[in-house]
Structure formats: structure tokens, C-alpha cells
Amino acid sequence: MKTEKIFTTSAFKLSLLYMCLFLFSVLLIFSFIYWSMNSFMQRQTEATIAAEIQGLQEQYKILGLPGLVAIIQERSRQKSKGIYLLTDWNTRPLAGNISSWPGQKISDSGWLAFSLYSKQINALARAFTLKEQLHLLVGRNIEDQLQTKSLLLKSMSWAIGATLVLGLVGGVFMSRALLRRLEKINKSISAVRQGNISQRLPLTGSSWQRDELDQLTININDMLEQIEYLISSIRQVGDNIAHDLRTPLGRLRSRLEQYLNESNARQHTEILAQSLTEIDNILHTFNSILQISRAEAGVQRKNFTHLDLKPIIQNMFEFYLPLAEDKNIDLNLKMSPQLPVMGEANLINQALSNILENAIKYTPIQGQIKLTAYKTKNSCCLQVADSGPGIPDQFKDKVLQRFYRLEHSRNQPGNGLGLSLVEAMAKLHQGQLELQDNDPGLIVRLYLPSAKILNPEGIREA
Amino acid sequence: MRILIIEDDKETAAFIAKGLQESGFGADQVHDGKQGLVLALDRKYEVIILDRMLPGLDGLTILKSIRAVGVLTPVLILSALGEVDDRVQGLKAGGDDYLVKPYSFAELLARIQALLRRKQDNKTDTTLSLNGLSLDLLTRKVSRDGQNIDLQPKEFSLLELMLRHKGQVVTRTMILEKVWDYAFDPQTNVVDVHISRLRQKIDKEFDTKLLHTIRGAGYSLREN
Numbered sequence: 001m002k003t004e005k006i007f008t009t010s011a012f013k014l015s016l017l018y019m020c021l022f023l024f025s026v027l028l029i030f031s032f033i034y035w036s037m038n039s040f041m042q043r044q045t046e047a048t049i050a051a052e053i054q055g056l057q058e059q060y061k062i063l064g065l066p067g068l069v070a071i072i073q074e075r076s077r078q079k080s081k082g083i084y085l086l087t088d089w090n091t092r093p094l095a096g097n098i099s100s101w102p103g104q105k106i107s108d109s110g111w112l113a114f115s116l117y118s119k120q121i122n123a124l125a126r127a128f129t130l131k132e133q134l135h136l137l138v139g140r141n142i143e144d145q146l147q148t149k150s151l152l153l154k155s156m157s158w159a160i161g162a163t164l165v166l167g168l169v170g171g172v173f174m175s176r177a178l179l180r181r182l183e184k185i186n187k188s189i190s191a192v193r194q195g196n197i198s199q200r201l202p203l204t205g206s207s208w209q210r211d212e213l214d215q216l217t218i219n220i221n222d223m224l225e226q227i228e229y230l231i232s233s234i235r236q237v238g239d240n241i242a243h244d245l246r247t248p249l250g251r252l253r254s255r256l257e258q259y260l261n262e263s264n265a266r267q268h269t270e271i272l273a274q275s276l277t278e279i280d281n282i283l284h285t286f287n288s289i290l291q292i293s294r295a296e297a298g299v300q301r302k303n304f305t306h307l308d309l310k311p312i313i314q315n316m317f318e319f320y321l322p323l324a325e326d327k328n329i330d331l332n333l334k335m336s337p338q339l340p341v342m343g344e345a346n347l348i349n350q351a352l353s354n355i356l357e358n359a360i361k362y363t364p365i366q367g368q369i370k371l372t373a374y375k376t377k378n379s380c381c382l383q384v385a386d387s388g389p390g391i392p393d394q395f396k397d398k399v400l401q402r403f404y405r406l407e408h409s410r411n412q413p414g415n416g417l418g419l420s421l422v423e424a425m426a427k428l429h430q431g432q433l434e435l436q437d438n439d440p441g442l443i444v445r446l447y448l449p450s451a452k453i454l455n456p457e458g459i460r461e462a
Numbered sequence: 463m464r465i466l467i468i469e470d471d472k473e474t475a476a477f478i479a480k481g482l483q484e485s486g487f488g489a490d491q492v493h494d495g496k497q498g499l500v501l502a503l504d505r506k507y508e509v510i511i512l513d514r515m516l517p518g519l520d521g522l523t524i525l526k527s528i529r530a531v532g533v534l535t536p537v538l539i540l541s542a543l544g545e546v547d548d549r550v551q552g553l554k555a556g557g558d559d560y561l562v563k564p565y566s567f568a569e570l571l572a573r574i575q576a577l578l579r580r581k582q583d584n585k586t587d588t589t590l591s592l593n594g595l596s597l598d599l600l601t602r603k604v605s606r607d608g609q610n611i612d613l614q615p616k617e618f619s620l621l622e623l624m625l626r627h628k629g630q631v632v633t634r635t636m637i638l639e640k641v642w643d644y645a646f647d648p649q650t651n652v653v654d655v656h657i658s659r660l661r662q663k664i665d666k667e668f669d670t671k672l673l674h675t676i677r678g679a680g681y682s683l684r685e686n
Contacts, residue, residue, distance in 0.1 A: 283564065284647060287544075294545075303547055318616055319642060322655040346546045350646040357650050414649065 012175040019167030026163060030156045037152065041145045045124055046111075052082060053126060053138050065132065069095045083123050083139040091135060101135065122146050181213055189220070197228045233296055245282060252278045288417040291350070295424035300344055304429075306451055307348070309339035309380055313373050316352045320360060328366045335373040339380040342451040343429045351425040354418040355384050355444050361414070362388035363441070379431065379447040387441040396435045422446065464488040464505070465574070468498030468524070469513040469540065478511065481567045482574075495519030502528050507535050509574050514541035514552065522555045529556035536577040538570075546645055568679035572631040579627055590625035593685050595664060595672060597625055606664060616641060617660050624660075624673065624683040633680035657681055 060068045072084045076097035085096035093099065102114035102125075113124050125139020181204070188201045201217045201224075203210070210218075252275055259271045294300065317333045324331035341348075359369045367387040374381055391399055400423045419433075422444075426433045431448040465482055469475040470493050479489040487508075492498045495516035502510055502524070510528075514521035525537055536558040541548065544562035552560045558580070559573050590597045594607040602618060604611045613621065619641045624632060634653045638644045661673045674682050 284649070287647070300545075300547075315616075315642065318614070319644075319652060319656075322659050323650060323652050326655055344546065346645050349644055353644075353646060353648055357648060360650070 007175075009175040009179060011178040012171045015167065015171030015174055019164070019171065022167070023160065023163055026160060030160070034149075034152060034156070038149065041142075041149070045140050045142055045145070049124070049126055049138055049140055056136075056138065060130070065130075065134075068136075072096055081141040081144075083125055083137070083141060085135075085137040087135045087137075089133040089135075094134070096137070098137075101137065178213075185213075185217060185220070192224060197224065197231060200224060230297065234293070245285060248278055248282050248285075252282070285417065288421055292417065292421050292424045295347065295421070295428045298428060300347065301428065304342045304344055307341055307343055307345055309341055309348070309373060309382070309448070310335055310337075312345060312348055313339075313352065313371070313382060316349065316356060317371055319353075320356045324360055324369060327360065327363070329360060329363050330366075330368045331360075331371065332369075333371045336375050336380075339373055339375065340451045341380055341429070341448045343448065347425050347428065348448075351422045351446065352382065354422050355382075355446065358418055359384050359386040359388070359442075359444070362386065364388065367441075375450065376447070379449050382446045382448075383443060385438050385441060385443040387438065390437055390440055390442040391435060393437075399435070400433070463508045463578075464490060466498070466501055466505075466507040466510045467491045468495065468502075468510065468516065468521070469493065470495075470516050471513075478567075478570065481571065485571055487574075495521065495524055499524045499527060502533065502535070503531065509577055510535050510537045511570075511574075512537050512539050512557070514539055514543060514548075522552065525552075525555045525557060536581065538573055538577060540565075549645065566678070568631065568676075569633045569635060572633045572636065572680060575630040576627055576632075576636065579630060583626065590622065590628075592625060592628045592672060592683060593670060594668075595625075597621055604664075606668060609667075611663055613660075613663060616656070617663065620656060620660055621664065624681065628683045631676050631679045631682050636680070 056068060056071065059071045063070070069086060072086055072095040075082055076084055076095065083096075083098055085098050085101060086094045087101055088094060091101045093101075102112065111124070111126055113122070122141070122143050123139045124142050125137050127135060127137045129135055185201055188199055191199050200221045203214050203217055255271050255275050255278070259268055259275075262268060262271065313333070313335060317331070321331055356369075356371075363369055363386045369387070370383075370385045372383045372385075374383075400419050423433045426446055426448070429448050431446065434443075434445040434447070436443040436445065463486075465487050467475050467478050467482075467489055469478065469491070472493055475491040475493060479491050482489040490501065490505075490507075492501060495518040497518075498512070498516070499519060512521050512525060516524070521539065521541075525539070528535070528537070537556065538559045538561060539552045539557040540561050540563060541552065542563045549560045558577055561570060561573060588599050590599070595604075596606070597604050597618075599622070604613050604618065604621065620637065623637065623640050635647075637653050637656075638646075638648075657673065657675070665671050665673050670685065672683050672685065674684060676682050
């Protein structure tokens with residue numbers, strides 16, 4: 001696994017993005033905390049100093065200058081954070097706990113910040129001038145406050161640094177995990193492309209742990225399933241063509257060979273006519289196989305349109321009515337008012353034709369064929385029920401296979417592809433073909449999913 | 463009457479040409495698309511038979527070029543591609559008829575005759591008739607020698623088709639396409655049965671039989 005790959009994965013980019021957003025929010029919060037703390041401490045100090053000054057003022061008022069000096073001396077003696085300095089008009093110290101007036105400029109508000117003993121102690125103080133031209137400085141040692149602040153800053157920096165590192169590391173790990181899963185999928189697909197079509201991709205864990213990658217894997221597996229089925233269908237078609245077309249081709253060849261050896265001219269015409277018929281049969285079989293394969297590949301789906309089955313079925317009924325009447329078969333039709341589907345008219349016609357032709361072919365003289373079309377919850381169903389010999393249960397699946405003919409119908413015309421085509425066509429339309437006993441006879445049901453259509457008023461109805 | 467055959471398989475082209483000549487047409491064959499285009503634009507033909515898959519220039523491209531310069535010669539497309547989609551494409555490109563290979567020569571001939579007839583067809587005729595048999599397109603009434611004949615809708619359409627092509631051969635495939643709009647080949651002789659029914663109604667009680675079966679080809683509505 002190449003390292004550059006990790007940094008280009010979407011997982012890494014995403015975790016990078018999350019980390020930046022998180023960092024930004026954290027910075028915002030930290031700044032706020034720092035600023036709040038800073039102003040709180042500042043205000044506290046100022047308040048304390050103000051209180052001190054207040055106290056000193058009272059003393060000065062009551063006891064005058066000596067009283068002030070006394071209290072300053074007393075407070076200086078205490079080991080508190082207070083800073084006091086009383087000087088004369090020449091800034092010569094009179095009382096207090098610092099040695100000299102700080103050099104800093106006094107701001108307009110009277111406040112100043114200064115440091116003592118070569119910056120080892122930081123202080124904040126207020127300076128004023130008393131009416132005897134004495135200077136008074138009252139302040140507080142804010143060294144511990146400054147230390148607290150720098151500690152806070154240090155921890156915040158460490159926190160941000162750690163977030164950065166953890167974020168990057170986390171991102172790398174997540175990407176690696178994702179890359180590993182994708183590599184597995186890619187490897188499996190490579191194996192499939194090399195010919196091992198039965199390989200399936202692995203899924204992670206149990207069903208409640210399924211995520212989007214698993215869903216993708218499931219979809220790919222389904223696709224592989226379908227490809228495998230199509231490939232085996234193609235193989236099967238090849239086998240069937242080889243097996244079942246060799247027979248009529250062989251017959252044709254024999255006939256033409258016979259023609260060459262036949263000296264009777266009248267026989268010639270006979271043989272040639274039969275050969276031509278044989279060729280037409282073979283061509284018809286070819287066409288059916290092609291149709292079935294195309295239907296199974298799903299090629300025509302892109303040309304599907306909205307159709308109403310009613311006129312289609314009506315036409316087909318009228319088409320085959322004379323044929324049925326010739327055999328004295330009672331063919332009747334009953335349809336629901338609206339039968340909307342999505343599909344291709346030509347394919348549906350072909351399928352209906354196959355079903356009806358089978359019914360007419362196998363129903364004996366004076367039999368009955370009932371054609372009904374109705375709607376179920378989600379589909380339109382076309383049902384053809386005949387009174388012929390029917391199909392025994394054990395063969396109901398087999399007759400849908402290509403080229404399958406039941407024993408008793410081997411002598412009837414037909415190539416055994418009729419029902420295979422109907423089934424392929426049903427599947428193409430995402431419908432279904434059902435065979436059921438009619439006792440006596442066979443019921444063929446073709447289900448096609450309903451489509452929503454607009455009636456003349458433009459109202460949609462299902 | 464000359465017919466142009468644009469078909470790359472020499473044997474097929476020769477076969478068609480021979481058949482056409484035997485039926486009274488003159489035929490020119492070319493085996494290349496570009497040559498075909500040149501000839502189609504240069505000379506006057508009654509019908510052009512065009513194979514879809516050609517070396518040099520694809521059949522449909524030639525067709526579109528011909529139509530683009532205003533050549534209205536009827537074109538019959540021959541193709542191994544037989545899907546509904548292919549058919550629609552061919553007709554949209556300007557073709558007048560579409561025949562899927564392999565076909566019988568009788569089919570080809572019948573369709574050529576139909577194309578030639580179509581040219582002369584007067585589209586504003588409201589009545590079609592032959593020898594006492596009369597079909598009114600507006601009132602949907604049919605009569606023969608004054609006697610009214612009752613026809614089902616599809617029987618009417620079938621008779622209309624036969625009358626429009628009176629004297630010519632109409633094949634089963636043509637009937638399936640034009641009367642029923644079916645593009646598949648039923649395995650049973652359904653069309654024959656429909657013709658029989660029609661024959662019962664329009665011919666049975668009359669002396670002159672008009673609806674004939676032409677062996678190996680189809681049917682024809684004619685006097686002899």
C-alpha cells in the first residue's frame with residue numbers, strides 16, 4: 001500500500017476537514033476562555049486596588065497624613081500582595097514596601113503596570129498626588145496571575161497540538177482501513193475479470209454491521225450473479241443450437257443429396273420444395289433463439305413505452321378467432337377496462353401469439369379456450385385457459401426450457417421455443433409466466449407489471 | 463423501368479438482378495456504397511434496392527444523402543438487422559419499405575410492385591373498386607354488384623389493402639404488417655384463414671372470382 005495513496009483517499013481528506021473544523025472551534029473556545037479569564041482577573045485586581053485606596057482615603061480623611069503613613073507602614077509589614085509607596089514631591093520614599101517610584105509613564109486614568117527587581121515581579125498600580133504634593137502608589141503584585149495565564153496558554157497549546165497529531169494519525173488509520181477494504185474488493189474484481197466468474201466479494205461481519213461499502217459489495221455480487229447466469233445461458237444456447245439444429249440441417253442435406261441422385265424430374269420439384277420448407281423452419285428457429293437471447297440480455301428495455309394492453313389483446317383475439325372457429329373451438333374474450341403496462345408492443349404481440357397458437361394447436365376440435373385479461377394489485381394478467389391435454393406437473397418447468405417438447409407433441413409442428421420466448425419476454429418486462437392445470441387443460445398466465453397512465457382528463461390512475 | 467441494386471454481396475445482387483430482368487425490369491447493380499450514391503443521383507430509377515450494411519458508405523447514410531438533395535425515388539431497404547428498432551431507423555432515414563434477410567424473391571417482387579403502385583396512387587380517392595366490387599373509405603361500406611357486404615373491421619382493412627394493390631401480388635408478410643401491424647411470423651396459417659373468410663364474403667356468391675391465391679407468393683385481387 002503506497003503512502004501517497006493514503007493521503008489522496010476521501011477518508012483522509014474527510015478526517016482532515018473534520019480536524020480543521022474541530023481545531024477552529026477549539027481555538028474559538030480557548031480564546032474565549034482565555035479572554036474571559038484575563039478580564040476577570042484584571043477586574044478583580046482593579047477592584048481590590050480600588051478597595052484599598054478607598055480604605056486609605058478614609059484613614060487619610062480621619063487621621064490625616066500621619067495616619068496614612070502609619071497604615072501604609074502597617075500594611076507594608078504584612079506579607080500580602082499589596083504594593084504601597086508614599087513619596088514626597090521629589091519622589092523620595094516616605095513609606096511603603098517598594099524602594100523607588102517606577103519609571104513607567106503614568107497613563108491618563110492614573111493606572112500603570114510595571115515590573116520590579118528586573119522583571120521578576122509584575123505589578124499593577126494606581127498613582128495619585130495628594131494635596132500636600134505627595135505621591136501615592138497603591139497596587140498589587142499580579143505575578144501569580146501572570147503565571148496562571150501562561151500556564152493556561154501552555155496547556156491550550158499542548159491541547160491543540162495533540163488534537164492536530166491525533167487527528168492526522170486517526171485520519172491515516174481510517175484511510176488505511178478503508179483502503180484495505182477497497183483493495184480486497186478490487187482484487188476480487190480482478191479475479192473475476194480474469195475469468196473466475198463464480199467468485200463473490202466478501203462482506204464484513206454480521207448483517208447488523210452492514211454499511212454502504214457492504215451495500216456496494218452486495219450490488220456487485222448481484223451483478224456478478226447475473227453475468228454468470230447470462231454467460232451460462234449463452235453457453236447453453238450454443239449447445240442447443242449445436243444439438244437441435246444439426247437434425248434439420250442434416251435432413252436438408254440428405255434431401256439435397258437425394259435430389260442429386262434422383263433421376264425422376266417430378267421428384268426433384270418435390271424434394272426442392274421440402275428443402276425450402278426445411279430451410280424456413282431452421283430460419284424461424286434461429287430467429288426465435290436470437291429473440292430469446294436478446295430478450296434475456298435486456299437490450300430492448302430502453303425502448304419501452306406506455307401501452308394499453310386492451311387493444312393489443314383485442315387485435316390478437318380477432319386475429320386468431322377464424323383459426324379457432326375452423327377447428328370449432330369456442331374462443332371467447334373478457335377484459336378489464338384498463339390494462340396499462342410499460343413495454344414493447346411487438347414483443348408482447350409475439351408472446352401472446354405464441355400462447356394462443358399453442359392453445360389452438362393443442363386444444364381438440366370442439367374444445368374451449370377462454371381468454372381473460374384482468375388487473376391484480378400490481379400487475380396486469382393475461383390468462384389463456386384451454387381444454388386440451390394440459391401439461392403434467394413434473395414437466396411444467398421443463399417446457400419453459402429451450403427446445404423442450406413433450407413426448408406426445410414431438411410430431412406436431414413447432415420447435416419447442418415458444419414458451420421459452422414467452423418466459424424470456426415476461427422477464428424482460430419484469431413480469432412472470434405461470435402454468436397451471438385447468439382440469440382438463442392448461443392455464444397460462446402472463447403477468448406484466450402495471451404502469452400508471454393518464455386518462456383523458458389528465459388524471460393519473462394506477 | 464430501371465431498378466438500382468446497391469448490394470455488396472455479388473451473388474445476391476446478381477440473383478436479384480436476374481429475377482428482376484425476368485419480371486420485365488431493367489436492373490443496374492453496384493457493390494459499393496459510394497458508387498451507389500453516385501448512380502442514384504446521376505440517373506433516374508423507378509426503385510432503389512439498398513442493402514444496409516455496405517463497405518465504403520453505410521446504407522442509411524446514402525439514403526439520408528439521397529433524400530437531402532430531394533430525390534424521391536422509392537427505396538426498399540434490405541437488411542439482416544430485423545429488430546423493430548432497426549426497422550424504425552430505416553424508415554425514419556427516408557426508406558419506403560424494409561425487408562429482412564433472408565426473404566423470398568416473390569416477397570421482394572411483390573413489395574417492389576407495391577412501391578411502384580404507391581407512386582401512382584391517388585391519395586384523395588374515397589372509393590376503391592374492381593369489377594363491381596366497391597369499397598367506400600368514408601362510409602366504410604362494401605358492396606358488389608349493388609349487393610351490400612357486411613365486413614368486420616379487419617376484413618375491411620384487408621380488402622382495402624388488396625384493392626389498393628389490385629392486380630399485384632400481396633404477400634402474407636405484407637398483410638401482417640399493414641393490416642395487423644405485426645412484425646413477427648406466426649407459425650400457423652392464420653393469414654390464409656382470414657383470406658378464406660374474406661373470399662367467402664366477396665367471392666362465393668358471385669361468378670367471377672376476384673381473390674386469388676398465388677402459390678409460393680401470396681394473394682392477389684384481380685379479374686382473371
